[in-house]
Every structure is written in structure tokens, then in C-alpha cells.
Amino acid sequence: MSRTRRCVAGLSFAIGAWAGVFACGSDDIIYAPGRDSGADAGRDATLPPDDAGDAGTDAGDAQTSQDAGDAGQPTAWLLFSFGSSASTGALVAYNLGSRAVDGTPLTYSGFGTTYIDRSPSGAVLWNLEQQIDVVRKLDPSAPWQGGPSWNVRLDDRPDGGDDYADPVAVVSGPAGKAYVPRFNRNAIAVIDPGAQGDASAPIKTIDLSRFVEGIDTDRRVDMAGAVYLPERKRLYVLLGNIDLNKLDPQFQLLCTAAKPRLVAIDVETDTVVSPEGDAGADAGDAGTGAFTVEGFNPVFNGLVYDAPRDRFLVLSGGCNEPSSDAGPGPVRRRQIDAIDPNTGRSETVLDLATKAYPASRAQTDATHWALGFGSEAFLWDVTTRTLGPAIANAPLSFVFDGRQSLVGTTRATLPDGGSESLVISTPINGGDPTPLGPIPFTAPRQYISGLDSWSR
Template sequence: MSRTRRCVAGLSFAIGAWAGVFACSSDDIIYAPGRDSGADSGHDATLPPDDAGDAGTDAADAQTPGDAGDAGDAGPAGWLLFSFSDGTKGDLTAYNLASRAVEGTPLSYSGFGTTYIDRAPSGAVLWNLEQRIDVVRKLDPRAPWQGGPSWNVRLDDRPDGGDQYADPVAVVSGPAGKAYVLRFNRNALAVIDPEAQGDASAPIKTIDLSRFVEGSDSDRRVDMAGAVYLPDRKRLYVLLGNIDLNKLDPTRFLLLCTTAKPRIVAIDVETDTVVSPTGGDAGADAGDAGDAGDAGDAGAGAFTVDGFNPVFNGLVYDAPRDRFLVLSGGCNEPPTDAGAGAVRRRQVDALDPNTGRSETLLDLTAKEYPLSRAQTDATHWALGFGSEAFLWDVTTGALGPAIPNAPQSFVFDGRQSLVGTATAALPDGGSESIVLSTPINGGDSTLLGPIPFTAPGQFIGGLDFWSPPQP
């Protein structure tokens, strides 16, 4: 899921995920630093403003529904899962790609949220993250608009002056009977029993990660941004962003660079304790793990990478090459009289989990903020930067071919196309917000229809693609 999350004032948002899109949610924060030119590149990736113009996806470039041919061409049987909100109420809407219509009755909840697909080794699990009220809800895989058992992960560990809600951003399965809930606004993982069948069940325990707070980080949060469970290692690897949300450019609300680096910590899933990522003593420094030791005790037992501001769920295990990949949105150098400085540390890092050695694999500082990411096969990602998208071979250090007329925010339909949202120009000079399908290897885009908002004044809080399991 690629997500655009967190917004304050004019602050643009960061996204990231395995195969979906996310949007701005209430007083969550987001940081999509501007280009080197100093112009703010941020705009709503999922629903650009109506005055955004063509944005590279003019309706004239897309086939009309009447020209689209068989509706099944849009992708395999499945749904685009839209998370809508007006700030006070959220709706999960399942848009059937074959029928091009909303299926079932939207699932409503308080506040705002998004969906999350846990691609567990035992099979994918679909969750609804009701973030404003700190509820994570398992959904019916054959009817995702239907709610199921839920867990409340707010707990009582809100720091003085901290955000009221814990902000769950992912639910990652571990061994049988355990799933780990990442809470962006807190410093402890919540552990739940994913087989419990109650409503708003409590976690069975928590795992404290506060020892990894950067010494100079004035917001005193580790900023959990993603996690991966590797059963053969019996480890849960958790990505900590280590950004300081108090370090913003005061004129344009851009995230400013600090000396901190994202960290990856390891949890032994048998004991639910922090251990060394390489299998040694958790109290020892990770050795060659970048500059982990520079942070003092906070760096002990952690890997580091050189990017900054990792996108949500931007930690990916690249199994064929036995390495982690981390996508970071970057930051701006501290401001001068002319405003925030140049973009830095927007990149993809590769990290060896056996040694902790990392390297910058793909430099993205010349691009806009990476608003969308979707893995299309074991070797390729589609990366979207708002007005342009590219196919990237992860074995190389350069972006590959452009994907013409790609949606401005997208997910992969599991077969051949990127499906997502865009702004289409109308003949009368206006524009409309649409659902668009674009083949990853070229070909005409298909206009599937308007975005199926359920009420006026809503924004998009998330976008995922879900295909029901086969009988």
C-alpha cells in the first residue's frame, strides 16, 4: 500500500507502502519536501486540487468508458479499497474493478483511517486502521466492506503533551497467536492475538522501543514507519524514522534535515524482546551498521541507513537478494534568508541484514516526493512522483522507463496495470477527479469512472487493491 499520510497546515505528506496509496488525515503530519528550486512540490496525491490542471493525465489521453472494451481489462477480480473521511467520519468503500461500481455498503467508523494489507507468509490479511480512535479491525477477505473482530491499541502511554491518538499504521503478523501493531505516535509496539474474536479487544502486551529515541530529537518519538517479519530468522524488523516533527521550515512547513538516521531494530518473536539485528548481544553496537554508534546508547543494537524521512511501510525485504530496501522521502536543508534549502537524502537504501552494511542504491533527489510505490514483480517497482511515474529494476541504480499517463497515486492490480486516482481536464476548462487504469508496459489508459465519494467534503485517506482468495 502506498500511502500519503499526515498533514499539518501546508505541510505536504509522506507516503509509502507495499501496494497502495494513502492520504492526509486530520492533524497527522506529513512531509514531502520541495524541489531544489525551492518550489513546494506537495499536493494531494490522491485527490489533487481541482485547479491542478492537466497534471499529465488529461481525460483526452484516456479511453472513455464506452471505448474501454471489456470491463475485466481493468484487472483481475477484485476491489479498489477507498478510505474516505471528512475528518469526523470515515468510510471504507469497495469499488469493484470489473463492474466499475461500489459493492456492498461502505463500512463507517469515527474519525479517519486507512486499510493495510499484511502480506504474511501464511497468507495476506486485510485490516482496517481506524486511526483517530486507535482501533484495528480485521476485514472479511471475501467481502472487505464488512467489519470483523477489532482491537483497541490506544493504551495509557500517551506522553505529556503528546497526540491524543496513538495512530496505528500497520499490523504485521508474527508466529501463531501474535500480530504486532505499529503506533506512530507512541514508542511501544502493541502485541495482539489476531485470532481473538471480540470487539475492541485489548493487546496482550507491549514492547518498549523508547531506548531508541535519538538524543537530540525534541519530539521524543521513534516514529515507527514499517516492519517486516522473517519467519526463518524468527525476527520482526521494525523501521524507526527518527524524524523530529518540531524541526520544520516555518514558512512552508517542510521537514528539515537533522543528523539522525532511520534505524532498523530487531524483535525476537519468541521472547518479544529487542535483540541485535545480526544475532549477537542486543546491548552491543551493531558494528558496521552504518553510523549507528553515533547516536550513543540509542544506536546500540540497531542498523541504520542514510536516507531521511522513510515513507510509511517503506521497509521491504527483497528476498531474492536477501536484503532490505528502504524508501525515504528526504528532507530540506535548514533555511537561509531565501527559505528552506535543497532536498537531501531522498533515496532508496539497500541493507544487508547479515552484516548491517548499507548503501544508497537509488538517488531520487532530482525527483518530486515519491507519492506512490507498488511492487509489480520480484524485480520491479513502479515509483510515482505525482506528475510522473517510472518502472524501476531493483537490481540497478537508475530509474527505468517512464509509465505514460500513470495515475497520480496508484496501486498495482496484480496483473498488468497501475490503478488509481488522477485529475482529468474537461473540455470546458474545468476538471474532475477520476479512477484511471494504466498498463505498466505502455498502452492506452482506461478511464474507469469518477472517484466514488460517499459524501460531499471528503478526502481520500487510503487506497489499496484487494483480490479475494481463491476457493
């Protein structure tokens, strides 16, 4: 897969507002199925796609399962997205009760991931077929079954830009509208989520090109996610403002003076407005239609509205300072920022510069997140400015199961020194992990491009 420009320094995708694995369109967290003889499982959670080999389970031949959970309990799935830049991607629904694949995997060209839109009217599950710019509704009772779809590629490719627009989310707005931020473009696509066709066209776009930074040589705003607040009648869109032409020889993203911005859109008129209304001078960017964020390289869908405290939280993966040495310079601006939507005031509430790239985030209750940094994971009380206790034996990438555990993927060391890629469940309050089975790879040379959880 050729996504280096997007995946440098752990650029991120995200998988939903409450729980998700962050990867580049979800594809910079890559695990090989089956045995990886001689690999050091504790050293590096990523493997190149070609290491996927032939050892994985063919989900197309996997047993179709029924929910094996307790009577009356909802069916819970771990949703694996498998990608391939040259052939077929697939969505595989792994039943956590029966520990088997349900249904026939949903296939599509290239790579993609899932996205859960948690709108006030109810959660909607989407499949983002990112390489071909299709967003597709999924059946909530059978998430491997696709429904109506929309093509959001449009004809606004910038000179020298990627041919695919790369949708990162589908966010419900008022009746008849949903908003699709696209990482590789400078305009949001607006679709009618009630349409029932296949590859329907957007009904309009919202141009954000005015927010391209003057020093940004790739001339893109790098949309990284969005949140709709119906009580404010505003859609808030996070712009990364990174420069993908600024890489060191090892493809680490270099810091620039640009800052991410949080843009507000009036959903009644679909126009950019001053996000804080008439809040006054404290907003800093009052009148420009954007708040600034102090971090750098926000992870995909790392924008979260913290309703109990009426603030936005933005998780940023950071960047490396330029260095004259062979290796990258020190990490900067890897952090979580809080933004007051009433004033635009931004402050860093958690400094993560000493940690590895934040590859996973899962909200476990109203005041706690689980944060994963490769081989480490911690609980964070969002009302504090320090990480809480470590989560022993956490998966290398994970989602929250809605009860008491993190569920995801890891690599277990075998007696002969090799390793095996597994699905495991680990209690968030500590304890031994429960192995749930091998990762259900669908075909050789595919890689994990997304991980999510869904229950019905």
C-alpha cells in the same frame, strides 16, 4: 483535518508490502471529486479537503454490483479510504470489473486506511481506523464488512503528544501474536489476532523508547512500518527518528543529524536483540539492537524485504535543508537504501533527490517497482541504481492490479479548461489509459486517506 505535524514534506503512510499509495496515514494525497473548474490538472495533484465539495458520488446510494469480470476470474476491488477529522470516515470497495461500488461502505470515526499483511500463512486485510486507534480485520470475500477489532490506544501518550496513537500496520508473527507499530508512540502493541471480540485490548507492549535520539525534541521514535521474517524469528521495525518540531515556515520537514534505524525483535521473547546476531564489527551498530539507514523521513511501510537478494529496501521521502530565504532549502536524503541483514551494511541504491516526493510504490514483479512522483512515474529494476523508463499516462496515485496495469486516480482536463477526478487503468508498458469512472466519494468534505487493491 489537523494532521500537519505528521504530513509535513509528504510524510507517508503505506498500504501494504507489495503495492500501495504513500500518504500521511494516507491523507496528504487529496483529490476533489467531480469538476474543479479552471484547475490546472497537470500542475498539482493535491487539493485541500474543503475542495471536495458536493460534486462527488454518494457511495451510500451507489449501486451494489456483482463481479462483471471474465468467468472464473477473481473479483478485484480498488479500496478507497475516505477520511474526515471532524466526522465520519469510510472504506469503499470499488469493483474493477463492474466499475461500481460493492456493498455498503464501512464507516468509522475520523480518518484511516487499509493495510494488507502478507504473512507466510496467507494475506490478511485490515482496516486501520487511525484517529480512534482501532485495527479491524476485514472479510476477504467482502472487504467492506468488518470483523473483530482491537483498540491499541493504551495509556502511554507522551507529554504534549497527539491523543491518538496512529497505528500504521498489523504484522503477523508466530501463532497467537501480531505486532502493531504506532507512529505517535514509543511502544509496539502486541495483539492476539485470533481473538473475536470488539475493541479487544493488546496482550502486551514492546518498549522502544531507548531509541529516541538525543537531538529529537519531539521525543518519539516515529515507527514507520515493520517486516516479520519467520526463518530468522525476527520482527524488524523501522524507526523514522524525524523531529516534527523542526519545520520551516511552509511546514517543510527540515533535515537533522538523526538517522532512521532498523530495530530487530526476537519474536519468541518479544525483546530487542542485536539484529545481525554475531556478525561482528561490520554491523556498525552491533549490540545496540539497530541498524542505521542513510535516508531520512521513511515513507510509511516503505520497508520491504527483498528476498531474492536477502536485503531490506527502505524508501525515504527526504527532508529540506534549512534556508534563510522565504522558500525551503534543497531536498536531501530522498532515496532508496539497501540494508544487509547479516552485517547491517547500508548503501544508497537509488538517489531520488531530483524527483518530487515518492507518493506511490507498486511492486510489479520480483525485480521491478513502479514509482510515482506526482505527475511522473517510472519503472525501476531493483538490481540497478537508476530509474528505468517513464510510464506514460500513469495515475497520480496508484496500485498494481496484479496483471499488467496501474490502477488509481487522476485528474482529466475537460474541454472548458476545468478538470474531473477519475479512476483510470494504465498499462505499465505504456499505452493509453482506460477511464473506469468517477472517484466514488461518500460525502461532501471527505478526502482520500488511503488507496489499496484486493482480489478474491
